[in-house]
Amino acid sequence: MLWSLLKILVFVAIVALMAFGAGVLMETAGGVQITVAGIEYTLGALQSVMALVALMVLTWLFFKLLSLLIATLRFLNGDETALSRYFDKGRERRGYQALSDSLMALAVGEGRTALSKAAKAERYLQDPALTDLVVAQAAEMAGDTHKASEAYKRLLSDQSTRFVGVRGIMKQKLSEGDTETARQLAEKALALRPKHEEVQDTLLMLQAQAEDWAGARQTLATKLKTGTLPREVFKRRDAVLALSSSKALLAEEATPEQQEQAIEANRLSPDLVPAAALAARSYIAKGKPRNAVRILKKAWEAQPHPDLAHAFAEIEPNESAQERVKRFETLLRVKPDHDETRLVRAELLIVAEDFPEARRALGDLVDRAPDARALTLMAAIEKGEGGPDAMVQGWLTKALTAPRGPQWVCESCNHIHAEWAPTCENCASFDTLTWKRPETPEYHSATGAAMLPLLAARAEAGTGALTIVDPDPIDVSDDVEIDLDETPEPSKGDVKS
Numbered sequence: 059m060l061w062s063l064l065k066i067l068v069f070v071a072i073v074a075l076m077a078f079g080a081g082v083l084m085e086t087a088g089g090v091q092i093t094v095a096g097i098e099y100t101l102g103a104l105q106s107v108m109a110l111v112a113l114m115v116l117t118w119l120f121f122k123l124l125s126l127l128i129a130t131l132r133f134l135n136g137d138e139t140a141l142s143r144y145f146d147k148g149r150e151r152r153g154y155q156a157l158s159d160s161l162m163a164l165a166v167g168e169g170r171t172a173l174s175k176a177a178k179a180e181r182y183l184q185d186p187a188l189t190d191l192v193v194a195q196a197a198e199m200a201g202d203t204h205k206a207s208e209a210y211k212r213l214l215s216d217q218s219t220r221f222v223g224v225r226g227i228m229k230q231k232l233s234e235g236d237t238e239t240a241r242q243l244a245e246k247a248l249a250l251r252p253k254h255e256e257v258q259d260t261l262l263m264l265q266a267q268a269e270d271w272a273g274a275r276q277t278l279a280t281k282l283k284t285g286t287l288p289r290e291v292f293k294r295r296d297a298v299l300a301l302s303s304s305k306a307l308l309a310e311e312a313t314p315e316q317q318e319q320a321i322e323a324n325r326l327s328p329d330l331v332p333a334a335a336l337a338a339r340s341y342i343a344k345g346k347p348r349n350a351v352r353i354l355k356k357a358w359e360a361q362p363h364p365d366l367a368h369a370f371a372e373i374e375p376n377e378s379a380q381e382r383v384k385r386f387e388t389l390l391r392v393k394p395d396h397d398e399t400r401l402v403r404a405e406l407l408i409v410a411e412d413f414p415e416a417r418r419a420l421g422d423l424v425d426r427a428p429d430a431r432a433l434t435l436m437a438a439i440e441k442g443e444g445g446p447d448a449m450v451q452g453w454l455t456k457a458l459t460a461p462r463g464p465q466w467v468c469e470s471c472n473h474i475h476a477e478w479a480p481t482c483e484n485c486a487s488f489d490t491l492t493w494k495r496p497e498t499p500e501y502h503s504a505t506g507a508a509m510l511p512l513l514a515a516r517a518e519a520g521t522g523a524l525t526i527v528d529p530d531p532i533d534v535s536d537d538v539e540i541d542l543d544e545t546p547e548p549s550k551g552d553v554k555s
Contacts, residue, residue, distance in 0.1 A: 080104060153182030160192050169199030186212055187219050194226055203230065221250040225257065237264055248277070253284045266481045266488045271303035297327030298489050302480040304336060324353055329360035331493065332478045338369040347373045355392055362398035363493060379410040397427060398464075404435050413442035428456065429463030466491045 086103040093099070101109060156179035163172035173196040180189040194209035207230060213223030228243035244261035251257060258281050265274035278295055281287035287295075300323035323330065324337035334357030338350035354370050357363075370389050377385065383406045390399050400423050407416035416439050423432050437453035466475040469492055473484035481488050 149182050153179050156182060157189065157192065160196060164192070164195060164199065167199065169196060169201065172196035173200045173202065173205075187216055190219070191222055191226075198230075206230065221247060221254075224250065225254075228257075228260070232260070237267060240264060241268060241270075245273075248280070252280055253286070255281075255286045258284075258286060263481070263486055263488055266299075266302075267486055269302070271299050275299045294327045294330070295489050297323045297325075297330050297333055298480050300326060301330065301333040301336065324357075328353075328356050331357060331361055331363045331365055335365045335369040338366075339372065342369075342372060351388070355389055358389055359392050361493065362393055362396045362402075364398065364402075367398075367402045379406070382406060383410050383412075397423060401431060401435065404439070408435065408438050408442065411442065413439050417443075427463075428460055430457045430460045431463055433457035433460050461495070464493050464495050467494055467496050468492075472497055 084102075084104050090101045090106040090109075091098060092101065156175045160172045160175035160179055163169075163175055173193070176189060176193045176196040180186075180193055183189055190209045190212050194206045194213075197203070197206035197209065207227065210223045210226035210230070213219040213226070224243055224247045228240050228247060231237075231240040231243060241261065241264040244257055244264055247254070247257045248261055258277060262274055262277045262281070265271075265277060275296060278287070278292060278299065282289065282292045301320065304320040304323060318340075320333065320336035320340045323333035327333060334353050338353050341347070341350040341353065350369070350373055354366050358366050367386075367389075370386065371382070374382070374385060386402070386406055390403055393399050400419055400421060403419040404416045407413070407419055416435070420432060420436065420439070424436050433453050434457045437450050437457065440453055441450045466478050467473070468475070468482040468484060468487060469490045470482060470487040471485040473482055474496055475483065475491060478491055482490055
């Protein structure tokens with residue numbers, strides 16, 4: 059209210075001053091005489107002031123028209139002017155709108171629309187650093203890999219976008235199955251952005267697939283250094299890589315370096331079963347059985363496993379069955395109630411022909427967690443004690459249709475592996491194999507159980523023996539041979555190691 063009143067007062071004052079000035083000029087004598095082409099013009103004081111104001115306005119209009127003419131000529135010549143900036147702003151506005159539409163189409167999965175809008179944004183904006191990535195992603199979604207590759211290659215020319223280009227081409231090579239080129243590109247991408255976790259994981263996976271264990275250990279160290287991997291996980295995976303680099307230890311021509319790598323792998327992760335088994339074998343090769351026993355007992359305490367029992371049996375390969383039972387007690391007493399401990403003790407006692415003790419060793423395992431291995435051992439115990447053939451055949455029938463028990467299972471895809479490996483053969487995940495019972499149900503053919511009476515009939519007809527092969531044995535009892543004579547004697551159950 060006060061401000062409006064003040065503006066009105068100022069306006070009235072200005073009008074009053076102008077009227078007062080005009081009155082003074084009209085009363086002032088004299089004027090200005092102008093002679094043009096022999097004609098003389100006389101202007102009074104007020105007329106002179108008005109003519110001066112008109113001349114100033116005309117001069118301003120002249121210079122404005124002159125600047126507009128010059129700007130038009132420069133615009134036609136291609137120079138930057140206010141006129142060109144005006145048109146550029148309009149083009150930029152349409153370009154950003156097209157870019158926004160392209161991003162929205164990408165978000166909802168409309169690849170063709172995203173590619174069309176991205177091409178429009180590219181034409182309007184003419185800023186490759188801004189539009190090439192959107193063009194590449196839209197082209198990938200639309201299935202135009204050639205256009206996407208061209209966009210990624212253009213990103214390589216700029217230092218600020220080079221990483222994006224390398225990573226994009228790397229992912230294209232991965233989708234094409236060219237893992238060698240993808241690995242080289244991943245190395246370059248990691249050199250540009252050492253802290254990028256996705257590139258670290260991709261490179262580690264590719265190096266593990268290519269069995270580049272030294273490079274994989276460097277990448278793992280980079281993950282630890284950049285804080286993308288906890289130290290506990292680092293120790294475990296570094297042990298896996300050290301173990302993988304020493305797998306040649308399984309051959310008879312293992313070098314001392316490979317033996318030391320196996321020992322190092324066990325030192326990094328004592329609970330890693332394959333590392334413990336290889337380290338124990340390396341100590342056995344060095345003539346240090348006590349060190350092998352110490353490693354195996356520590357690993358057995360963390361995770362009882364058949365591979366550890368294999369390695370423990372190799373410490374004294376020429377001992378008798380009774381001596382082996384006695385020696386194994388130092389290992390088995392570490393976890394006496396574990397299922398694997400029960401199975402190993404039962405196998406050892408069957409080889410030593412102590413069938414009652416073998417039955418007691420199994421306990422309630424065949425009822426609580428029946429698998430092919432436990433049921434096969436129960437058939438051997440039944441036959442060794444002189445049980446009827448129908449009872450033996452019943453256990454064997456159950457064994458043929460029972461699950462195999464714990465196996466190496468990938469935690470990412472649940473794929474079952476015959477033996478441990480650093481990477482899953484199905485999904486290529488690194489360090490995901492765990493020794494456990496598969497979560498997926500195991501399906502068995504009905505023909506396996508149906509063939510059992512034929513085998514028994516063949517045995518009664520004259521073969522006299524049926525061989526039961528343990529699906530997951532240790533070295534102490536690979537094959538269990540059971541005599542199927544009509545009048546079996548408990549003392550003659552033939553169990554071969």
